[in-house]
Amino acid sequence: MVNRQTADGVIEAIEASGRHYRDSIPMIASENILSPMVRRACDSDLHGRYAEGLPGRRYYQGCDDFDTIEEVGIESARRVFDCRFANIQSTSGTNSNMGALKSLAKPGEKITAVSTADGGHISHARMGAVGVRGLDLITYPWSEERMEPDIDAASSMIRKEEPSVALFGQSVFLFPTPLEELADAAHEVGAKVMYDAAHVLGLVAGGQFQDPLREGADVMTGSSHKTFPGPQGGFVISDSEDEKLHRRLNSGIFPGVCSSYHLHHVAGKAVALSEFEEFGESYARDIVANAQALGESLASEGFDVIAEDRGFTESHQVVTRHGETDSGAGKVAAATLEKAGIITNMNMLPGDTKALSPSGLRLGTPELTRIGMGTDEMQDVARFFARALLDEEDPSSVRSDVKEFKGDFQTVQYCFEPGPAYPGL
């Protein structure tokens, strides 16, 4: 019975987590929720099945129906991302990066990327996928003012270092990368240009951010569950005409970094891609409008919002400063907000050196947008922030108002069958 109680305890904790999110304002920029149809795909018999290889070329029997699913998904991905090549098998954004890096560079070769201190992702760092591939990392000079690589200095650096891969994209991603200029420098020295769209994939596909494949990226990777509102997983995408590159990218994923992959999530991605074709553009537009409204509302409440001079943001993210560099003020703010029913994450800002005691917060609007909040509600959200952090009101009284406010936003939208956002509770 002890084992049974342990299992029951896990189920109870899952339900408690669901209730926590249902009753809160979830603002983690990398998170999203599933549509009912995508949820059905993920909760299907495919969960227990195996496939290796590509549709029509499998190592297992039983894959005929799944072949249809993956083929449909690849075709939808080619339309959604307007590209010649799409691999929809990878199990996460990091897994996509590992597969792509395996295809594009050999151990010991050079790669240029944004440093984690400037908002780059750990998979772009020595401690992550770049290190696992044994690549020699050099990070770009950074413009703190513009929150993007310093175009002239980074172009000269690429020309001098002659990397095999010039990697772009960040986890703190407020503004489009000046990709055309930087890709020109990379191509001049024979580098492949890789753009990590993990965070902004839905905005890119919805035509609301930048168009990396037309601005010089040879390969684009991304997560399928952030601004692109699908199940956990990844994509590897290219518009190159080079079929040898397509084959290398496929084999970077299998057998490179996956054997079987998560078939139920591939099916979920295929459904999410179809939904995105119908609703993606308006979803992406609303996400960005909400982020801009949130930035303005927080600034009007008296918060120090990063990049005010550039209009705060052109993406789904807003970044706020809560104290001195390395003060840990971001950590304190995130903890207070959670007590008040607002879920965020602390984040390093330019100048911070300690990931566990940073001075900032990174806020995202994908989930709030998906449950129907608009720019008016961003003012309400900013008011809750001010009550919790500036007015220092008792967090539990803010929390009960947050719960009531959230009661009106319980339906997942921008999908074929709008339904409960936090089902089964």
Ligand SMILES: Cc1ncc(COP(=O)(O)O)c(C=O)c1O
């Ligand atoms: C720029 C960037 N790349 C890759 C990833 C990894 O994505 P995943 O969590 O799907 O592995 C992230 C995650 O937030 C990211 O910000």
